[in-house]
Amino acid sequence: xxxxxxxxxxxxxxxxxxxxxxxxxxxxxxxxxxxxxxxxxxxxxxxxxxxxxxxxxxxxxxxxxxxxxxxxxxxxxxxxxxxxxxxxxxxxxxxxxxxxxxxxxxxxxxxxxxxxxxxxxxxxxxxxxxxxxxxxxxxxxxxxxxxxxxxxxxxxxxxxxxxxxxxxxxxxxxxxxxxxxxxx
Numbered sequence: 001x002x003x004x005x006x007x008x009x010x011x012x013x014x015x016x017x018x019x020x021x022x023x024x025x026x027x028x029x030x031x032x033x034x035x036x037x038x039x040x041x042x043x044x045x046x047x048x049x050x051x052x053x054x055x056x057x058x059x060x061x062x063x064x065x066x067x068x069x070x071x072x073x074x075x076x077x078x079x080x081x082x083x084x085x086x087x088x089x090x091x092x093x094x095x096x097x098x099x100x101x102x103x104x105x106x107x108x109x110x111x112x113x114x115x116x117x118x119x120x121x122x123x124x125x126x127x128x129x130x131x132x133x134x135x136x137x138x139x140x141x142x143x144x145x146x147x148x149x150x151x152x153x154x155x156x157x158x159x160x161x162x163x164x165x166x167x168x169x170x171x172x173x174x175x176x177x178x179x180x181x182x183x184x
Contacts, residue, residue: 008148012040015155019162029165031079031094032104033158035071042067055129058122058139065115068154072104097172103161110150110157117146 016033023029043064050060076098083091121136121143128136 005144005148008151011151011155012158013037015158016040019158022159023162023165026165026169027090027093028098028169029162031075031090031098032071032161035075035078036068036158039067039071055125056122058118058125058143062115062118062122065111065118068111069108072100072108097169099168099172101161101164101168103157103164107154107157110154114147114150117143 016037019033020030023033046064050057050064053060076095079091079094079098082088083095117138121139124133124136124138127133128139
């Protein structure tokens with residue numbers, strides 16, 4: 001049974017790679033998925049260290065989950081910064097065309113719920129450690145299953161984002177052309 005949790009932990013790179021295959025031609029989607037790839041790699045690098053923390057592991061996981069929100073909120077600003085530093089047109093296109101999507105909002109909601117679950121689990125572990133409660137029910141029976149399901153849904157959001165990227169890009173261009181028509 002525990003092998004499924006290990007599999008779930010390594011699904012994000014697979015979903016990101018598949019997403020990149022589907023949407024490589026769309027700069028905003030490529031930037032979104034590559035931004036997440038950096039966060040996932042960082043997560044894999046620090047995981048061996050934080051897994052050894054017995055009591056505060058869940059607090060560290062909550063903080064790590066916050067890093068998964070960074071690509072949603074800061075990738076546009078990072079693209080502008082990189083454009084100003086490098087002058088590459090790719091970053092300018094990303095900065096101009098990037099908008100918030102339904103998939104990103106869903107990822108935000110799911111990551112927010114995992115942060116809450118990890119914080120509640122951390123508080124429960126502290127209460128158990130200091131003998132305030134007799135059983136860490138959330139830690140033992142709920143948290144891992146909840147996180148696993150959330151990881152699969154986030155992966156599904158990555159794929160959905162990638163599959164809808166081209167149509168989202170076309171809609172952006174249509175709106176941009178319509179706005180130029182009104183300005184004339």
